[in-house]
Amino acid sequence: MPGKQLLMIVGDFGEDYEIMVPFQALQAVGHEVDAVCPGKEDGDTVKTAVHDFRGDQTYVESRGHDFQLTASLDEVDPADYDGLVLPGGRAPEYLRTYDEVLSTVRHFFEADKPVAAICHAAQILAAADVIEGRTCAAYSALEHDVEDAGGTYHDGVTTDGNLVTGRDWSDHVEWLSQFLDVLGTDVQHGEPAVTEPAED
Structure with a gap:
């Protein structure tokens, strides 16, 4: 089956x-992923942040990697894509203010295409008015945001129709697994290849 x-x-x-884990994992099973950001072009980078849970009332944040974009948002056509991925972090807080982001998100819901959203990405879903009547997960502090947008908060990875949501990166395995199911991805497991060491 060809990749999506x-x-x-x-x-x-x-x-x-x-950002990094789904971007790489989805490519590893044969899908092509274009990463875009409003106001930035193909080849530009975004700065990432690492959120860690160390027993405090909320996460701590430290500087992550520079992540390179593979396309420009103003040049892509959502109709050309089979699915959408929305990572969390601090970015959704301001990404939800861009009309082109919200219209892109709405396209995937109107066309009933698979959408994977995790953590603070629920802020984008709420701003795009696509949560109403749906059950979804998000970072725990966003429970009221989900409910205020007309959704039902679920404390764990959930699939509701075309929408697959998770709470944070600790949900990656189940979140990605359920998203692959919604995409119709058939991952074949065979015997691992054994490579003999080269002789001197």
């Missing part, structure tokens, strides 16, 4: 793991 064309919307200080 996926779009990922990122921004400065998006969560490092929630």
Whole structure:
């Protein structure tokens, strides 16, 4: 089965793991992923942030990697993509203020295409008015945001129709697994290849 064309919307200080892990993992199973950011072009970078949980009332944040974009948001057509990925972190807080981000998100819901959103990405979903009547997960502090947008908050990875949501990067395995199911991805597991060391 051929891989799908996926779009990922990122921004400065998006969560490092929630950008890097799905970007690489989805490509590893044969999908193509274009990462875009409003106001930036193909080849530009966004700065990521690592959020860690160390027993405090909320996460701590440290500087992550520079992540290179693969396309320009103003040049892509959402109709060309089979699915959408929305990472969390601090970026969704301001990404939700861009009309082109919200219209892009709405396209995937109107066309009933697979959408994977995690952590603070629920802020974008709420701003795009696509949560109403749906059950979704998000970072725990966003429970009221989900409910205020007409959704039902779930404390764990959930699939509701085309929408797959998770709480934070600790949900990656189940979140990505459920998203691959919604995409219709058939991952074949065979015997691992054994490479003999080269002789001197």
